[in-house]
Amino acid sequence: MKQIYDLDMLRVLTSRFRMKLFSLLFRIGPVTVSELARRMDADPGQVSYHLRQMQKHDLIEDVPELARDSRERWVRASMGGFVVMDLKTPEARAVVRAWNSQRVIDQFERLRDFERTHMTLPEEWQDASFxxxxxxxxxxxxxxxxxxxxxxxxxxxxxxxxxxxxxxxxxxxxxxxxxxxxxxxxxx
Incomplete structure (x- = not known):
């Protein structure tokens, strides 16, 4: 787990779109930008822009060895998770609240999506969830x-x-x- 002290890194993840993108990268591992765009139902240019913002803060990294040609860009989350360290200034607390708000929204949306679609999973996976x-x-x-x-x-x-x-x-x-x-x- 990476320890986060950098407010700018957290600010990047207060964006709803980036939070969803980051969450998706954790779930699916290395992936092309075009596949991310398809899964996010977004324009590849929009996805690339947000990935660049995340890459500036080492949240994601390129995986060039997976590319089949120079136009194909593969990316992955650059860490296995992070913990926000004790940030005490009023500005820091506001950024942490904004990030945490997005994180909680993402968590509950994912739970809601699971509850809506879990019957489509194989029965052994339905039984394993808890x-x-x-x-x-x-x-x-x-x-x-x-x-x-x-x-x-x-x-x-x-x-x-x-x-x-x-x-x-x-x-x-x-x-x-x-x-x-x-x-x-x-x-x-």
């Missing part, structure tokens, strides 16, 4: 500990995914899997 909610009573330190434990559980799976994406040698029955969870204090 979700849940839990009501806990914790201290602030215990909540931090819970976050660290959840991240530790996911770390080997992130590493496996990264190696599969980088080598392009995933088992044929592999699918992108999206996991998201939120843990936050509520008023009683």
């Amino acid at each position: 979700g849940g909610s839990h009501h806990l009573r914790l201290t602030r330190d215990e909540l931090w500990q819970l976050a660290e434990q959840l991240n530790a559980v996911l770390q080997p799976w992130r590493e496996l995914t990264k190696s599969r994406v980088e080598s392009s040698e995933a088992p044929p029955d592999t699918r992108p899997v999206f996991i998201f969870y939120h843990a936050f204090p509520e008023e009683p």
